Amino acid sequence: MSVQQIPTGKIINGEEVIAIHLTNTKGTFVEIFTYGAIINKFIVKNINGNLQDIVLGFDDVEQYLDEEYLENNPHIGAVIGRYANRIKNAAFNIDDVNYQLAKNNGPDCLHGGIIGFDKKVWDIVEEGDTFVTLEYESVDGEEGFPGNLIIGLTFELTENDELILSYEGETDKATAVNLTHHSYFNLAANGGNIGKHELQIFASKYLEQDENYCVTGKLITVKDSPLDFTELKEISQDWNPEEGYDQTFVLDKIYGDLSLASKTIEKESGLVLSVYTTEPVAHLYTSKYLKVKNGKGGRDYGAFEAFCIETQHHPNAINIAEFPSTILRPEELYSQTTIFKVSLNK
16 A cells, blocks of 8 residues: 655645545555545556546646636536535525525535635645545635634545545534535446446435426435436436436435445446445436546547536535534534445456
């Protein structure tokens, strides 16, 4: 096992971006940038013995700052905060105080606002033989959110090809927090459309959304619908080929327990991605709006060429009292764990 810090020479807001390399004895390799806590590479050995990168990204950190990329802002590989997904009307109330956020997705606030955690340079605060811990302090009022919030995010690579993401956070004022990670996965050796990937999501209900994909508060059974992934099936089996999926699933689990949320298999590579989480929901996004030029190796990325499994609390829960709370108070510790485990389909 090894952990290395590689200076990139890129300075953002006065801080140099560092590339962190995690490698295990099997040759599994993960590259993380301190900018956005981005998982830029996740290289594993497929069933044919070939090394294969299973996440989308760029060859150079500089490309994450490209104006055209930022205009579409797909948040490739980055941590999302302070609040994942959409907050209705970009507003919420805590303790009878109203807070107004940026309306960066129609009338709503998406993925933490205009300059979220995905566009911040995180500090390296600890390193071990198998892990690195990054930290970011979000100041009171940043993007409209109350409280000085300190978030620590530890990335650990195990000998079992598990990439473990462990989050902890503290605030000095009651605030809204809902973090996730936005890696775009493709398990096929040559990339391309992910419709033939087989997917299982351990959820019998999903969350209703309005016309702007914002959660309404209503739970709907997946049974007899295209959203039924309770049994393994090809992603494209029941989808609308022009829409794909952009939906939040409520996991069948005990709240807070670390359990299996989803499993994805790509037959030719033989790769299996299993996602475990302590979080109550997983959002499936099949990249309808993905439009990125000059990705790794100069390759362009288009619609439906990746899938995201975004583990988190219920979107818009800050405005829906029936959902698990996303309010963090000064006397509390925010904590969650998500594991991306890669194995072979033998």
